[in-house]
Amino acid sequence: MPPTITATDHPLEKLTGDAVVVAVGKGPDGPLPTPGAEAVDRLLGGRLLPALADLGARGAEDEVTRMPSFGQGPFPVVAVAGLGAPDASGGYRPEAVRRAAGAASRALGGRRAVVSLLAAVGGTPDADRLHAVGEGALLGAYEFTAYKSDLPAGRPVPPSEITIVVPDAGAAEDALRRVRAVADAVALVRDLVNTPPNDLYPAELAARGAAAGEKVGLAAEILDEDALAAGGYGGILAVGQGSTRKPRLLRLAYSGRGARRKIALVGKGITFDSGGLSIKPALKMEDMKSDMAGAAAVIATVCLVAQLRLPVDVVATVPIAENLPSGTAYRPADVVTFRNGKKAEITNTDAEGRVVLADAIARAAEDKPDYLLETSTLTGAQMVALGSRTAGVMGSDDLRDAVVAASERSGEGMWPMPLPAELRKGLDSPIADFVNANADRMGGMLVGGHFLKEFVPDGLPWAHIDIAGPSYNTGAPWGYTPKGGTGVPVRTLLATIEALVQKD
Structure with missing residues (x-):
């Protein structure tokens, strides 16, 4: 169960808990105090910073130093989370606060209740910092x-209760409702991504997505393989035909009161990607259960929009398939006909994400949306270009830049990428409208973007977010990011949609 989170404006001396969390910055000569840390320092008789210095604490990002209070406060443990160096203004970005709060939660396993003063990092807490503390x-x-199957007794478990100290608890409650909703949406994505593919096959992912949507009042539609064939979804059927577990298309629709705009969401749902006949190397193939992270993200986002009752119409279109080699698998040299009538020569069955997304984008465009946002673990080239923590964003310049700006507010790293015209030539086919993959590996992420662009109608603002690296953490946990599914880019999609609503 996730922890409960509440706000209080009671004085620190009158609160109780298993631990109190404060933050310090990183200075040239050691940790830098913050207003929250100063409150605890007074309880400890001015010994907080000297104790940190003795323990070798620096205030660096992801650093958490625990120390006893020695009975000098109503908490047996003081956890001091590092914020890193302050920015040029002497303050700390909300993302630094979010990471510090997450690192503290991870470090305080086994503690029942945690009281956080992190919201006071910049003095009087503002909404951005309150959101950052709660989300982190x-x-x-x-x-x-x-x-x-066998969880040991007494194992460290996450905190069950978190209380944030603020000047006005009543005013903070609306912000915390949003924080809870966002955290639940991210947890849904993480759960789906972490579920093994023998349990999360196409029909099951579609069913779980529909159930999540119906829980918040969304209209849900699932197309099975017969309906896909009748509807001309040649790309989804081609990718899924190598598996005995047949493909699906999930559609979730939300109609917001007072909506003036319609937004289409599309997310890639490959529940396992072996590469098909163009099979991947065995090393790390197990990570390919995460190839449905884009699908999980758009499912969670449309549910979150409904829960927050935003005044906008949102329809999520989710193509779902399992890409396996077999006697029925699609082949290099096959020609696939998509829902909009365009045809692609298959040159690489491991470039399957764009093949299922082509059908989904074509279907989403039929709804005449005002904007189209698509996210997927599209290319390994994304990680080659930008690493494992930064997503690449392509598409219409204005919407692409709006997504990147939203990612800066949400704390999910993204970078705007171009679609150079000369790279489109790599998709030319001698027998079809285009090939699905360029033999030249240069600019692979951008070539993938060009392929998707072929299915976006002229004049429709669109953005593609390649989350191949950021959606699944194969390394050690850091900040508020666990090993495994991360939940990226739910928070950016929400922030983008909210900005588009405010714009209109």
Whole structure:
């Protein structure tokens, strides 16, 4: 169960808990105090910073130093989270606060209640910092134990209660409702991505997505393989035909009161990607259960929009398939006909994401949306270009830049990428409208963007977010990011949609 999160404006001396969390910055000569840390320092008789210096604490990002209070306060443990160096103004970005809160949650496993003064990092807490503290604390407390058959007694578990100290608890409650909703949406994505592919096959992902949508009042539609054939979804059928577990298309629709705009969401749902006949190397193939992270993200986002009751219409279109080699698998040299009538020569069956997305984008465009946002673990080239934590964003310049700006507010790293005209030539086919993959590996992420662009109608603002690296953390946990599914880019999609609503 996720921890509960509440706000209080009671004095620190009158609160109780298993631990108190404060933050310090990183200075040239050691940790830098913040207003929250100063409150605890007074309880400890001015010994907080000297104790940190003795323990070798620096205030660096992801650093959490725990120390006893020695009975000098109503908390047995003081956890000091590092914020890193302050910015040019002497303050700390909300993302630094979010990471510090997440790192503290991870470090305080086994503690029942945690009281956080992180919201006071910049003096009087503002909405951005309150959101950052709440999101970081809840996201950092996430764990996935569904397949653990023998959890040891007394093991460290995430905090069960988190209280944030603020000047006005009543005013903070609306912000915390949003924080809870966002954290639940991210946890849904993480759970889906972490679920093994023998349990999360196409029909099951579609069913779980529909159930999540119906829970918040969304209209849900699932197309099976017969309906896909009748509807001309040649790309989804081609990718899924190598598996005995047949493909699906999930559609979730939300109609917001007072909506003036319609937004289409599309997310790639490959529940396992072996590469098909163009099979991947065995090393790390197990990570390919995460190839449906884009699908999970758009499912969670449309549910989140409904829960927050935003005044906008949103329709999520989710193509779902399992890409396996077999006697019925699609082949290099096959020609696939998509829903909009365009045809692609298959040159690489491991470039399957764009093949299922082509059908989904074509279907989403039929709804005449005002904007189209698509996210997928599209290319390994994204990680080659930008690493494992930064997504690449392509598409219409204005919407692409709006997504990147939203990612800066949400704390999910993204970078705007171009679509150079000369790279489109790499998709030319001698027998079809285009090939699905360029033999020249240069600019692979951008070539993938060009392929998707072929299915976006002229004049429709669109953006593609390649999350091949950021959606699945194969390394050690950091900040509020666990090992495994991360939940990227739910928070950016929400921030983008909210900005588009405000714009209109």
